[in-house]
Amino acid sequence: MSNIIASSIAISCGYLATYHTDNSLTTFSYLKAAALSILIYVPIQFTWTCFLWPLYFSPLRKLPQAPVLEFMDTVPHEYFFRMLDIFNKEIVILTDPKAITQPFQTNSYEYVKPVNIKNILKHLLGNGLIVSDGQDHKYQKKHLAPVFNFRAVKNLYPLFWKKSSEMVSLIKAEIDTKPNSSSAITGIVNIDDRSGRIGLDIIGKAGFGSDFNALSNPHTPLNTSYRDGFTPDKSSAIILLLSVLTYPALIRLLPIKKNRQTREGLVMVNNYLKDLISQRKKDMMMNVDESDYLDKTGHEDIISSAMKTNAFTTENLVDQSKTLLGAGHDTSSIAITWAISLLSQPKYAHIQQRLRDEVRANLPSPSSGVEVNAELLDKLPYLDAVSKESMRVRSPVTRTSRIPLHDAQICGVTILKGxxxxxxxxxxxxxKIHWGDDAREFNPERWLVGENKANGGASSSLAYGTFGTGTRGCIGKGFAIGENKAILAALIGSFDFKPVGGKTQDLEIMYGLTVRIIGGLPVEVTAVDGW
Ligand code: HEM
Known part of the structure; x- marks a missing residue:
C-alpha cells in the first residue's frame, strides 16, 4: 500500500511541476516528469519504510525490541521480539517453540521465503526444493522424501567413511615432512579448506554419483570454478547485502571479481550436470526393460533414485542436483570446521581426548581399509553428543526467514502480510531460557544425562534450530549427521588438534546465509600413533 501512495504522490508532484514549468508538453517534458517522479519517490519511500513505519506506525512497534542477538537473553519478552535490521527493516525474531510452530509447521504454506533471497537462490540453484513454493514444493518434497529415507541414508555411511579415510591419509601425507624422524608428526593445516573439499566429494558422489575428486585433485577446472564461484568470501557478504536491499539481477551485473567467478562456476556446473543427467536418463531409457537398471549399474545416488520415480524432468533433476550441491556442501563443510575449532581449544582438550578414546575403542582405523557402516558409527554415544553439540553452539545456518502471504496471528499478535x-x-x-546458564558453553554432556537429554536438556526439540523444522525443514538432516560423525570420528581418532601457537585465536566471522570464519581455520595437527 505504501508503494502505491508514495508513487501516486511522486507521479502527481513530478507531472504538476513539469506542467507548470514547461509551456508546451513534448516527449522531453514527459521524460522529465518521469525522472522527477522517480527523484521524488525514492526519498518518500525511504523515509516511510526506514523511519515513519517502524518508529511511529507499525502495530509491532510496542513489542520488546533488540538491536543485536546478544539481547535475546536480556530483553524480557514472550514468544518473540522485534529487531530493526539494516535501514530499520522490521523483523520479528521468534524465540519460543509455540511461536515457531505456526509459520514453520502448522501453516507453513501460508508463508514464503523473502522474495530477494528466493531470487538469489533461484539464480544459483534453479527451481529445486529450496526455492519452490506451495503446490510445486509439495510435489517435489513428496517425491524426494523417500529418496532420503532412513535406509537410503544409512546405506551412504560406508561412502562417508571411505572419503573420511582419504582425508586422513592426505592430511597425514601433508604433515609428514620428515618420515624417518622419531618425533611426533606435526604440521599446520587449514581445516576449512579440507572440509570444503571433502564436502564437495561426498555430495557429488552421494548426490549424483559423480566424484569431484576435490580431496585428491583440487585443481581440476570443475573444482576450481565451483569453489571459486560458490564458496562465500568477504565480497559475497557485500553482494548478498546489496542484493537483499535492492535487485539481485542488477547487483549481478556489477563488475566485481566474485560476480564473474560465480557466473563462470554456474556455467561450468550447469553444463556438467546437464550432460551427466541427460546421459544417465538416455542410458536408463535404453535399458527400460531392466527394472533393476540402477541396482545393476551401481547408481545408488540420490538423483538416480529420484530419476527412478519418473516424477522429474531432466531440467528439474539438474536443478535438484544444484540444490543438493548448494544446500549440502557448504553447510556440512562449515559444520566440520566449527567442530574442529571448538575441539582444538585447550579448554576443551578433555572432550577431544574422550572422543578419541571412544572412537579408537570401537572403530577400525581408517588406514585398515575396513568398512565402517551405520551400525558401527551410530552406536557411539559420545560421538553423537559431540556432533549435535558442535552444531548447536555453532549452527552453520544463521537464520531462516518467512513472510506471511496474508495478515497472520502468531501467539495472539497480528503479523501483517509482508x-x-x-x-x-x-x-x-x-x-539461556532454553539451554540453561551454560547455554553458550560447548558441553556434549547435556545430550547424555538428565531428563531431557534427547533434546540436549532443552524442554522442546524446537529450541535446536540447526536443521529448521516442519515441511521446509532440512531434508538432508540424517545425511548431514552421518557425514559429520564419520568425518569427526576419522579426524579425531587419527589426529590431535590444537590452535596454532597453542593459544585460541580471535576469529573473524562472516555472517551470510551461513556463518564462516574469514581466512579459514589453520590448526596445529599432530598424528596420534597406535590406531
Ligand atoms: C550440517 C549440515 C546442514 C545444515 C546445518 C542444514 C540446515 C538446513 C536448514 C536450517 C534448512 C531449512 C531452511 C529454511 O527453513 O528456510 C535446510 C533445508 C534444506 N536442506 Fe539442509 N542442512 C545441512 C545439510 C544438508 C544436506 C547434506 C543436504 C542434502 C544432501 C541438505 C538439503 C537441504 C534441502 C534440499 C533443504 C530444503 C528443504 C525444503 O525446503 O523442503 N541439507 N537445511
Missing part, C-alpha cells in the same frame, strides 16, 4: 519473521539458529540454540 512482515519478515525469523528463526535465528545461531542465537536460538544458545538462549
Amino acid at each position: 512482515t519478515t519473521v525469523q528463526v535465528m539458529p545461531w542465537a536460538l540454540n544458545k538462549t
Whole structure:
C-alpha cells in the first residue's frame, strides 16, 4: 500500500511541476516528469519504510525490541521480539517453540521465503526444493522424501567413511615432512579448506554419483570454478547485502571479481550436470526393460533414485542436483570446521581426548581399509553428543526467514502480510531460557544425562534450530549427521588438534546465509600413533 501512495504522490508532484514549468508538453517534458517522479519517490519511500513505519506506525512497534542477538537473553519478552535490521527493516525474531510452530509447521504454506533471497537462490540453484513454493514444493518434497529415507541414508555411511579415510591419509601425507624422524608428526593445516573439499566429494558422489575428486585433485577446472564461484568470501557478504536491499539481477551485473567467478562456476556446473543427467536418463531409457537398471549399474545416488520415480524432468533433476550441491556442501563443510575449532581449544582438550578414546575403542582405523557402516558409527554415544553439540553452539545456518502471504496471528499478535519473521539458529540454540546458564558453553554432556537429554536438556526439540523444522525443514538432516560423525570420528581418532601457537585465536566471522570464519581455520595437527 505504501508503494502505491508514495508513487501516486511522486507521479502527481513530478507531472504538476513539469506542467507548470514547461509551456508546451513534448516527449522531453514527459521524460522529465518521469525522472522527477522517480527523484521524488525514492526519498518518500525511504523515509516511510526506514523511519515513519517502524518508529511511529507499525502495530509491532510496542513489542520488546533488540538491536543485536546478544539481547535475546536480556530483553524480557514472550514468544518473540522485534529487531530493526539494516535501514530499520522490521523483523520479528521468534524465540519460543509455540511461536515457531505456526509459520514453520502448522501453516507453513501460508508463508514464503523473502522474495530477494528466493531470487538469489533461484539464480544459483534453479527451481529445486529450496526455492519452490506451495503446490510445486509439495510435489517435489513428496517425491524426494523417500529418496532420503532412513535406509537410503544409512546405506551412504560406508561412502562417508571411505572419503573420511582419504582425508586422513592426505592430511597425514601433508604433515609428514620428515618420515624417518622419531618425533611426533606435526604440521599446520587449514581445516576449512579440507572440509570444503571433502564436502564437495561426498555430495557429488552421494548426490549424483559423480566424484569431484576435490580431496585428491583440487585443481581440476570443475573444482576450481565451483569453489571459486560458490564458496562465500568477504565480497559475497557485500553482494548478498546489496542484493537483499535492492535487485539481485542488477547487483549481478556489477563488475566485481566474485560476480564473474560465480557466473563462470554456474556455467561450468550447469553444463556438467546437464550432460551427466541427460546421459544417465538416455542410458536408463535404453535399458527400460531392466527394472533393476540402477541396482545393476551401481547408481545408488540420490538423483538416480529420484530419476527412478519418473516424477522429474531432466531440467528439474539438474536443478535438484544444484540444490543438493548448494544446500549440502557448504553447510556440512562449515559444520566440520566449527567442530574442529571448538575441539582444538585447550579448554576443551578433555572432550577431544574422550572422543578419541571412544572412537579408537570401537572403530577400525581408517588406514585398515575396513568398512565402517551405520551400525558401527551410530552406536557411539559420545560421538553423537559431540556432533549435535558442535552444531548447536555453532549452527552453520544463521537464520531462516518467512513472510506471511496474508495478515497472520502468531501467539495472539497480528503479523501483517509482508512482515519478515525469523528463526535465528545461531542465537536460538544458545538462549539461556532454553539451554540453561551454560547455554553458550560447548558441553556434549547435556545430550547424555538428565531428563531431557534427547533434546540436549532443552524442554522442546524446537529450541535446536540447526536443521529448521516442519515441511521446509532440512531434508538432508540424517545425511548431514552421518557425514559429520564419520568425518569427526576419522579426524579425531587419527589426529590431535590444537590452535596454532597453542593459544585460541580471535576469529573473524562472516555472517551470510551461513556463518564462516574469514581466512579459514589453520590448526596445529599432530598424528596420534597406535590406531
Ligand atoms: C550440517 C549440515 C546442514 C545444515 C546445518 C542444514 C540446515 C538446513 C536448514 C536450517 C534448512 C531449512 C531452511 C529454511 O527453513 O528456510 C535446510 C533445508 C534444506 N536442506 Fe539442509 N542442512 C545441512 C545439510 C544438508 C544436506 C547434506 C543436504 C542434502 C544432501 C541438505 C538439503 C537441504 C534441502 C534440499 C533443504 C530444503 C528443504 C525444503 O525446503 O523442503 N541439507 N537445511
